[in-house]
Amino acid sequence: MSVEEDMLAKLRPSHEEEALIESTVRELVKRVTATSIAKEVTFEPVLVGSIAKGTYLKNPDIDLFLLFDPEVPREKLEEYGVRVGKEAIGGREHYAEHPYIRGDFNGLKVDVVPAYRIKDTTQKMTAVDRTPFHTEYVKEHLAPEKRDDVRLLKAFMKGIGIYSAEARVQGFSGYLCEILVIRFGGFREALEAASHWKRGVYLSMGSHEKARFDGPIVFIDPVDGNRNMASAVSLHSLSLFIVAARAYLAAPKTEFFFPKPVPLLSVDEIEDRLKGKGQVLALTLPAPDLIDDILFPQVRKFERNLTQALVQRDFNVIRSWSNVIDDRIIILHKLESFELPDAQLHRGPPVWIHDNSDDFLAKWRDNPDALSEPFIENGQWLLFIKRKHTNARELIVSNMSALDIGKDLNKYKEDVQVLGPEVPDDSQILEAISVFLDKRMPWER
């Protein structure tokens, strides 16, 4: 049995599951059309997403859209959507750009989402109005015998850690996987194509005029020529896909789909592994209750601003990393050293910019923080000054109030813990450092 056949046996839903999903969808449609709102306002329940397209993996979400007439005002649409969902399945209100209801029903996860019934994607009024067009496109263009190819590609992406357009992953959406299979003809064919991609690869389904998009990969959405449906894919995700595709084609194995987890290291094991290789600055704070797409860009901004603060003050940052583990944001920086010498070379103006030179000399001559007289090199004033913070942790702690750590994170500044160079005995931070230090590819662990 080939690796792919072996995998499909695991990925394909069972006949029982298929039957349960079918009956659940029928029941759901019945329920939403029976709600009190359905009696007042006309809307059309439409199944979208991977179930509608027959490309779902095990335990899929059911995505049920309620399509309203464009005449309905936006706030009414939102109100109706939420009320229909609540009445039909209970659940909880969620909000992206747009409110929707997420709940459990028959043991399956269900999203009930209001949207507008538009004629084409140029009329888009909410962020999700385009979704039914995606569903239709795939239903029309994906041959039923290629559904398993989509399952394999999605599972492959998931296995190597780049499945999802969400900010947490910055990878390939389910829809993009489907279109890749349609475009190239199958799972292996998509990998074969990817193995030749370069940064900046440009793809489309037809003879689209090349719209100007930035980004590591551009794939024009067949239902909307003005949209790059691969815009979420980071350079890292693209690179990992190229490398994984080549590695898989050379030697397929199940670990691409189901990688072994990163082994967790103890404090001693981490200290052992770091010996002579640098020291880890660990920073942690409670993760506020925000959706990933709001939270993760801020976490990464925090990471970047920390890196910048360290580098600006001469600390040598070897690598950095951030993630949210359970309810905590954890940011790690591997430094060449936690300690720097007292003396810091401080650069002043060129000697012939007299006003600035006078100010510089007035400031630094006889300044208690000056460790030398101002001197000249290559026409520029220099001197050695006392470094304000010779320890990386102290630097970050004392600069925390001045750091912009993201719109929604700034209010958690007082809860930030800055740790190191001793490895903290804290299970989530140990998990983070274990992942940070494990440089193997997911399929090679």
Place this chain on the structure above:
Amino acid sequence: MSVEEDMLAKLRPSHEEEALIESTVRELVKRVTATSIAKEVTFEPVLVGSIAKGTYLKNPDIDLFLLFDPEVPREKLEEYGVRVGKEAIGGREHYAEHPYIRGDFNGLKVDVVPAYRIKDTTQKMTAVDRTPFHTEYVKEHLAPEKRDDVRLLKAFMKGIGIYSAEARVQGFSGYLCEILVIRFGGFREALEAASHWKRGVYLSMGSHEKARFDGPIVFIDPVDGNRNMASAVSLHSLSLFIVAARAYLAAPKTEFFFPKPVPLLSVDEIEDRLKGKGQVLALTLPAPDLIDDILFPQVRKFERNLTQALVQRDFNVIRSWSNVIDDRIIILHKLESFELPDAQLHRGPPVWIHDNSDDFLAKWRDNPDALSEPFIENGQWLLFIKRKHTNARELIVSNMSALDIGKDLNKYKEDVQVLGPEVPDDSQILEAISVFLDKRMPWER
């Protein structure tokens, strides 16, 4: 008495010295015209330099040129020049681009230099043929009452360490000092002008078309429009002159002309001073018997190549310095630290350059020097490798054979000593480090 009057009392030769110089010059001329060569070949003895121009400081050199007819072949000119000098004053043959005799006569240092008698500077045949024109220009254009201004300016340049166009100093020649006084009208006036100079200042004596010269300062030679007579002036020397001029005009004092020497530090004092500020890598080798203009560019090249070797291998060089003390070349590098971690981040190709990636992976997978698996960041292969040299001294010692340390220095490679971080108890190196660490301006010591 003003600082300048005070200084002139020290700088101006006494009447006795003037008389001695005058009679010595007369005697010299008599001697060269009485030589056996003078009876065979016609040449004209001409006094050039600061004595001819009346701008000399105490203990001046006597520069006596022997001007030959351009018909005399070059090798004959050299032969005659050397024989005349030897017969007249003994002394020793020296060689720049050109041979000449340097000797002592009547307790004065004398150079006897053969050259061609040319009509204008475009006919120049040897490097020194232009010199008599310089002497003539100054004699014609420098008013006798401004000779003391030249003395002050030369002594000022000397005091702040930038007097001489030689490679050792890379500063202002005596002739340039004379022209500055002519151009601006006096010592104070020259300083006043310099205090407004910027990098790239362009000067000339008349309405010269702006010839294209690079360099921190351009001053067109009035006897040769195709020559920048300030070409030797380094950016550092120019900057120091600007700063010193401003400082002197604000508060004149004798220390500009006669600075206190740099205090010499002991091993303990140096160790004390370096505490928490870095460590000094000291390198020393015997200075070959070459004139400064040949030796110094090579010493500086050696210094630059060392800096580069250190920086390329991640050592943080704070500052470097080189000089020749007595018969030894000494090169110093102040490093943030002598030691680096074992692990070094090593950058490979972008993942989508497949041939290079394959080579990179083939080289580093299962390589005993790899400290991690290859991993991807921003589309590029990276891994941690074992640093070959974690100690700066070891790095330099083991790379010495591969370093290009200058045409004439390469043969001394085996005599190179590399020292540090312990401060070596070696008087010349202690002197060098004392100068290196003393960041005060000469007039502020």
